[in-house]
Amino acid sequence: MNIVRALKCRECGQEYEIQPTHVCEFCFGPLEVVYDYEKLEGFFTRELIESRPQTMWRYKELLPINGEPTVGVQNGFTPLVRAKNLEKALGVSELYIKNDSVCYPTLSFKDRVVSVALSKAVEFGFKTVACASTGNLAGSVAANAAAAGLESYVFIPHDLEQGKVLGAGIFGTKIIGITGEYDDVNRLCSEVAGKYGWAFVNVNVRPFYAEGSKSLGYEMMEQLGWKAPKHVVVPMASGSLCTKVAKSINEFIKLGLVEDNGTAIYGAQATGCSPIAKSVKEGSDLIHPVRAKTIAKSLAIGNPADGYYANRVIRETGGWAEDVSDEEVVAAMRLLAETEGIFAETAGGVTLGCARKMIESGKLPRDESIVLCITGNGLKTQEAVVDAIDKPRIISASLKEFDILAEADGVK
Amino acid sequence: MNIVRALKCRECGQEYEIQPTHVCEFCFGPLEVVYDYEKLEGFFTRELIESRPQTMWRYKELLPINGEPTVGVQNGFTPLVRAKNLEKALGVSELYIKNDSVCYPTLSFKDRVVSVALSKAVEFGFKTVACASTGNLAGSVAANAAAAGLESYVFIPHDLEQGKVLGAGIFGTKIIGITGEYDDVNRLCSEVAGKYGWAFVNVNVRPFYAEGSKSLGYEMMEQLGWKAPKHVVVPMASGSLCTKVAKSINEFIKLGLVEDNGTAIYGAQATGCSPIAKSVKEGSDLIHPVRAKTIAKSLAIGNPADGYYANRVIRETGGWAEDVSDEEVVAAMRLLAETEGIFAETAGGVTLGCARKMIESGKLPRDESIVLCITGNGLKTQEAVVDAIDKPRIISASLKEFDILAEADGVK
Numbered sequence: 001m002n003i004v005r006a007l008k009c010r011e012c013g014q015e016y017e018i019q020p021t022h023v024c025e026f027c028f029g030p031l032e033v034v035y036d037y038e039k040l041e042g043f044f045t046r047e048l049i050e051s052r053p054q055t056m057w058r059y060k061e062l063l064p065i066n067g068e069p070t071v072g073v074q075n076g077f078t079p080l081v082r083a084k085n086l087e088k089a090l091g092v093s094e095l096y097i098k099n100d101s102v103c104y105p106t107l108s109f110k111d112r113v114v115s116v117a118l119s120k121a122v123e124f125g126f127k128t129v130a131c132a133s134t135g136n137l138a139g140s141v142a143a144n145a146a147a148a149g150l151e152s153y154v155f156i157p158h159d160l161e162q163g164k165v166l167g168a169g170i171f172g173t174k175i176i177g178i179t180g181e182y183d184d185v186n187r188l189c190s191e192v193a194g195k196y197g198w199a200f201v202n203v204n205v206r207p208f209y210a211e212g213s214k215s216l217g218y219e220m221m222e223q224l225g226w227k228a229p230k231h232v233v234v235p236m237a238s239g240s241l242c243t244k245v246a247k248s249i250n251e252f253i254k255l256g257l258v259e260d261n262g263t264a265i266y267g268a269q270a271t272g273c274s275p276i277a278k279s280v281k282e283g284s285d286l287i288h289p290v291r292a293k294t295i296a297k298s299l300a301i302g303n304p305a306d307g308y309y310a311n312r313v314i315r316e317t318g319g320w321a322e323d324v325s326d327e328e329v330v331a332a333m334r335l336l337a338e339t340e341g342i343f344a345e346t347a348g349g350v351t352l353g354c355a356r357k358m359i360e361s362g363k364l365p366r367d368e369s370i371v372l373c374i375t376g377n378g379l380k381t382q383e384a385v386v387d388a389i390d391k392p393r394i395i396s397a398s399l400k401e402f403d404i405l406a407e408a409d410g411v412k
Numbered sequence: 413m414n415i416v417r418a419l420k421c422r423e424c425g426q427e428y429e430i431q432p433t434h435v436c437e438f439c440f441g442p443l444e445v446v447y448d449y450e451k452l453e454g455f456f457t458r459e460l461i462e463s464r465p466q467t468m469w470r471y472k473e474l475l476p477i478n479g480e481p482t483v484g485v486q487n488g489f490t491p492l493v494r495a496k497n498l499e500k501a502l503g504v505s506e507l508y509i510k511n512d513s514v515c516y517p518t519l520s521f522k523d524r525v526v527s528v529a530l531s532k533a534v535e536f537g538f539k540t541v542a543c544a545s546t547g548n549l550a551g552s553v554a555a556n557a558a559a560a561g562l563e564s565y566v567f568i569p570h571d572l573e574q575g576k577v578l579g580a581g582i583f584g585t586k587i588i589g590i591t592g593e594y595d596d597v598n599r600l601c602s603e604v605a606g607k608y609g610w611a612f613v614n615v616n617v618r619p620f621y622a623e624g625s626k627s628l629g630y631e632m633m634e635q636l637g638w639k640a641p642k643h644v645v646v647p648m649a650s651g652s653l654c655t656k657v658a659k660s661i662n663e664f665i666k667l668g669l670v671e672d673n674g675t676a677i678y679g680a681q682a683t684g685c686s687p688i689a690k691s692v693k694e695g696s697d698l699i700h701p702v703r704a705k706t707i708a709k710s711l712a713i714g715n716p717a718d719g720y721y722a723n724r725v726i727r728e729t730g731g732w733a734e735d736v737s738d739e740e741v742v743a744a745m746r747l748l749a750e751t752e753g754i755f756a757e758t759a760g761g762v763t764l765g766c767a768r769k770m771i772e773s774g775k776l777p778r779d780e781s782i783v784l785c786i787t788g789n790g791l792k793t794q795e796a797v798v799d800a801i802d803k804p805r806i807i808s809a810s811l812k813e814f815d816i817l818a819e820a821d822g823v824k
Contacts, residue, residue: 178807
């Protein structure tokens, strides 16, 4: 059942037929996919969803493709982990990790948006797909395009982590490194998208692409036993994920799949690139672009496309935003690994670090359910922690030498 | 329902009560878990299994723990991918990838064996767990132990890849690097296990640990639509996985869950460490230990504990074994990534490289179903491919500069 109605301008409300475009011709506002939810009444039930394979496509009626997906059919459906050890460490009573550090296939939540964007690109008849990326998106576009037999070009800042560069290049994509920041990459990509007939997942196909993030929210609610949490902490780069988690919750409420639990959305940024967090803290809805300087490169978007909308969602839901230093990012990455066995990338350190700060400041209550969105894998950002972790102690294969170490460790 | 009967010596057949031990007191043969399968009759059905969560524990009756698992509850159940692009590249008609490069939580099939070993260790009352590892096992023990609140020690060769070392150290485990090869590490660990009261997952808890590998086989058959494939290609380090895939198939046949399809098992090694492949090729069952020299460090076991049994399984099922050079490993890693969007570690390159060779030599037929077991993630062995992959082309954020590149690429 296809319930997609149109593309609609978020500012002036103008509607457009479904097509690869992302900006309103009248007011230059961003376009969003809108649906006729009432068509799903009595059909789109918990039972129907539960009967389907455990992928993000079990919610396919709420994703803007026609019929069955053709790219990324097995993507998504990551574990929601009850974080008992971390609860103790933070002094809270009900904490969950939505663990997209193991998202299929390229270990970040970008696999969700990319499978929608590329399925839609195939529908539209594109043969070449592309993106502007801080790293995870590049890997996901490259891998999913390879599996789908599509050509791909990925554009990244020239100074990304090795794991991000290799984690895209290995798939035989064409990688272009741009001397400059992500915002420069993004600007160039808008020009390239205008000139070449390619599907840029986060430019001309962006309205469809962005909808893919909702699947993270759907899964979270289903995995909580068809409940919306009281609080969700989301890392912010463009700010899009904040808005889409909120949209997913509103849709499930509208469809009667969960009750309204008054969910508040919280945004997390690195201090070295925190334009959205700053605006929330200042009680303003103006986003002042910044030059990014942080180890959390996947979040280093100084001029966030959805900053205004993320700000609004956070303020309207009664949430808050926070930012953390690079040292706090590393400390939080270690804390998450040591308590829950989850090796997240720097963005995960940002999310947990900010959550910790908001718990300590009282912005996040200690006695209500909290979900942390962990969106990428630490094996792609090894540079950030490799010097902070104890190196192996080296001995020869001698029991005597080991005994000395063990004694030093206080082993009995 | 607990159907575990005993530990049984693979050589003399002597049975032992369930306990943390791995060697026969009489003949020094290795011990294996044996079951009373008849107890499952009429109970352990396809329907029962399908009704359970998608984790490796949906087959819990065939794994040697009492009751519910306490460690790694969400582990396993990785995608089986129909590899259409790779079929074309290799000229075969029905090829699947069992994709444990995304196994939960640490991205290798070791999460399967570790969750059984640590669940059993908790049952036995151990507080500290340990292992001898070529890397993946270290990461899995460290992560799963952290999440379970267990202390851990991991012993590795001193010269492993950064992703393997960091991918264990991040979890707060104690890492000991041993100057020498894996076989030296392993020898030391036998001594340490004898002296300290720890659960060494692949020493004193090995019989339980090894059973975890069967879950890969169970999933593969369920995902094929309750069918055993005609051919399975398995990477070999100790050789254990070969034997356990065979055991999983035999068990499903015995339980009436699949029909006997005459499945043949094929072993894959790197030429620089191929003692088992060599023995198979020579038609011998004698394994001559070697000094390992290969980029496939996760398979670099020169004196493989289960080599004899792997050899036997391969020969008895009508399979074969092959080995590939380091260059072929890298080429196969690239081929897998470029065709299927799967970034496997070096061991995956070994598996695909050997499969390719066996297809070309006629040892693997082109017109029957083949499953390749891909067991670990390429982000942990970046050193192996980083110099083989094209670096990004660097330009400034200028459409003009991009146009020149695009023209050079032949873009129209």
